[in-house]
Amino acid sequence: MALDAEAVMKELRSTYTSGKTRTFEWRVSQLKALIKITTHHEKDIVEALRSDLNKPEYEAFVHEIVGISSECKFVLKELRKWMKPEKVKTTMTTFPSSAEIVSEPLGVVLVISTWNYPFYLSLNPVIGAIAAGNAVVLKPSEVAPATSSLLSKLLSQYMDTSAVKVFEGGVPETTILLDRKWDKIFYTGSGKVGRVILAAAAKHLTPVVLELGGKSPAVVDSNINLKVAVRRIISGKWGSNSGQTCVSPDYIITTKAFSSQLVDALKDELEKFYGKDPMQSNDFSSIINSHHFDRLTKLLDDEKVSGKVVFGGQRDKTNLKIAPTAILDAPDDSLIMNEEIFGPLLPILTVDKIEDSIGRINSKEKPLAAYLFTNDKKLEEEFIKNVSAGGMAINDTVLHLAVNSLPFGGVGESGYGAYHGKFSFDAFSHKKAVLHRTFAGDIDARYPPYNPRKLQVIKALLSGNILSIIRALFGW
CATH class of the missing domain: 3.40.605.10 (Aldehyde Dehydrogenase; Chain A, domain 1)
Structure with missing residues (x-):
């Protein structure tokens, strides 16, 4: 109209x-x-x-x-x-x-x-x-x-x-x-x-x-049920609109020692979900239009991430599809680490100790969501305490949006209001604040002319001490 x-x-x-x-x-x-x-x-x-x-x-x-x-x-x-x-x-x-x-x-x-x-x-x-x-x-x-x-x-x-x-x-x-x-x-x-x-x-x-939006991180500890964790990461990243979701994991942080095991598990579960050629899967969404397709391929073709693709990378512009893709240790100054991805590309960053992930997240703008996969309760407590994000899920992704009793919204660059x-x-x-009074309880102390006794009454009222109020009112 x-x-x-x-x-x-x-x-x-x-x-x-x-x-x-x-x-x-x-x-x-x-x-x-x-x-x-x-x-x-x-x-x-x-x-x-x-x-x-x-x-x-x-x-x-x-x-x-x-x-x-x-x-x-x-x-x-x-x-x-x-x-x-x-x-x-x-x-x-x-x-x-x-x-x-x-x-x-x-x-x-x-x-x-x-x-x-x-x-x-x-x-x-x-x-x-x-x-x-x-x-x-x-x-x-x-x-x-x-x-x-x-x-x-x-x-x-x-x-x-x-x-x-x-x-x-x-x-x-x-x-x-x-x-x-x-x-x-x-x-x-x-x-x-x-x-x-x-x-x-x-x-x-x-x-x-x-x-x-923003770059929502997923921290993956080695102390986890790997199969369940990987399935939930895939569901939140590639099973949620092919990554075109504001709370999709934008990048993973894990340890160097655990990274190859994580990559292998992601590849295995992705094949179970979408087959050997995910580009042919009817369960995998397309990119919304050619503009966003070109934007995503630009991130993927950045020379700073060239050679770092550990699986995926296939693209089909005719059908606006890009395969689930992971990039290992994309440099901090690469395009993919400085723009919200909003698509099926997933950088995997590595740290020496999983605790180092918190500092790495906090070096960036506050994300709309943050995810942690661990069985370590101390790490969980530190993550919740020290990472600022619009919302969080522990040992899952995206699912916090389904809880009606939780607010959904961002913080800082990821938005405000919920x-x-x-x-x-x-x-x-x-x-709207509404105060109801009757005409009872009117005291002279609130009105001029002011004097020391009226000030004493007001101080007593503000103190909330009943005995002091009685003494001030009646001069005891």
């Missing part, structure tokens, strides 16, 4: 001002509508994801469709509780009184999505925006056109279009949207575009959530 930003904002503001989106019943109806989309149009969603990413049906269902339906069901179960004011304690200074925190919607919000999980990453923030009682515009990624078109069609068919709208398009349309004043902007994508979003939001002092479950509701809510 053509983008008339002025008309869109006018209608959304009118709907929000009417109070309709604030009601529990409206929020529930829209969340149930999203569930209907996932159940009634599963085949359409799978086909759109296959068209955009050559995504296997299994990955489309498990990573995208189920993620939305389960999130909606979780929110529906908890929503009434989240909407209730939260009672909090008061102090002697305000006695007698009561206080509460009221969650209120922010207003009219904008969600700008990305292409690698174009169904899930478009609708998950929308769930939070609706649950919190906002009107919302979704801008899907034009890089996944089939899914973008399907989202526009289905949300227009199932949702309240006076409060939930989808606008397709590329940079010009996004620029038009960013020129408007929003009550919050939620962006998923690259740090480069994130800075553009932040600059546009600053003009209107609009709060933002930035879900970005969502999923209650954290999505909070991301699109304002926490």
